[in-house]
Amino acid sequence: MGKIIAIANQKGGVGKTTTCVNLTCALHDAATKALLVDFDPQGNSTSGMGVDKNRAPSVYDVVLGSVAAKRALVSTRYGDVLPANKALSGAEIDFVEMEKREYLLATALASLRPHYDFLLIDCPPSLGLLTLNAFCAADTVLVPVQCEYYALEGLSDLMYTIRAVRTRLNPALDVEGILLTMFDGRTNLSLQVAAEVKRFFPGKLYASVIPRNVRLSEAPSHGVPVHHYDRASRGAEAYTQLAAELIRKNQPTP
Numbered sequence: 001m002g003k004i005i006a007i008a009n010q011k012g013g014v015g016k017t018t019t020c021v022n023l024t025c026a027l028h029d030a031a032t033k034a035l036l037v038d039f040d041p042q043g044n045s046t047s048g049m050g051v052d053k054n055r056a057p058s059v060y061d062v063v064l065g066s067v068a069a070k071r072a073l074v075s076t077r078y079g080d081v082l083p084a085n086k087a088l089s090g091a092e093i094d095f096v097e098m099e100k101r102e103y104l105l106a107t108a109l110a111s112l113r114p115h116y117d118f119l120l121i122d123c124p125p126s127l128g129l130l131t132l133n134a135f136c137a138a139d140t141v142l143v144p145v146q147c148e149y150y151a152l153e154g155l156s157d158l159m160y161t162i163r164a165v166r167t168r169l170n171p172a173l174d175v176e177g178i179l180l181t182m183f184d185g186r187t188n189l190s191l192q193v194a195a196e197v198k199r200f201f202p203g204k205l206y207a208s209v210i211p212r213n214v215r216l217s218e219a220p221s222h223g224v225p226v227h228h229y230d231r232a233s234r235g236a237e238a239y240t241q242l243a244a245e246l247i248r249k250n251q252p253t254p
Helices: 018-031 044-048 059-063 086-096 101-109 129-137 149-168 188-200 213-223 234-250
Strands: 002-008 034-038 074-076 077-084 119-121 140-146 172-181
Touching: 002 018, 002 129, 018 034, 018 044, 018 077, 018 119, 018 140, 018 172, 018 213, 018 234, 034 044, 044 213, 059 077, 059 086, 059 101, 086 101, 086 129, 101 129, 140 149, 149 172, 149 188, 172 188, 172 234, 213 234
Parallel strands: 002 119, 002 140, 034 077, 034 119, 140 172
Antiparallel strands: 074 077
16 A cells, blocks of 8 residues: 655645655656655646656646546656646636545545555645645655754644644644755754754755755756656755655554
């Protein structure tokens, strides 16, 4: 049974979509069955995996129950994708009148879960009904945190939301880990943010860190993950290390 991990942070520009795309690819390269579920109306994870954002059917059709999840899947050489497009932007309005609206994504992913080792959900940069659906579908939340001061305030808000979801909707939800992104070890600020996260969330900070890297920024414009744009780049190496760490931490204990 695959593990569902929501990749979330209500603050935009922290490397959430970059992490979804490149971690999916790194897991795929490690011979692990990985599915990227794009649940952000911007559809950037979809295009980052080389899939046309305008294609149909999409995750929107799946959560509304009009299309079977298997029909909407797209297989790429970087891993499988359940794509999103701008139709998802109206989903929160559509969901309001629906029964058990917080669990629509969980229901949609139930048939796919047995076929993958990891299912990564790219959440929108907000704490609305779409992100709530992702948290109700997920086993854990992976939180990318940009190495800047305000990131710590946003992290506190996100943890409050996770606790609320755990209390009311998904008691099994846990924090998978906290990932430092745009890290520059030459600056005191990056080191201070790392120290603070480690202090407040012991055992949850990944050893792998994602550096500031031009290749990571360039890869999406080519519609490929960084591993297929510049495999030797620091960004590609960092996500390879993160995938190995994720796999290792999720191996069953003997």
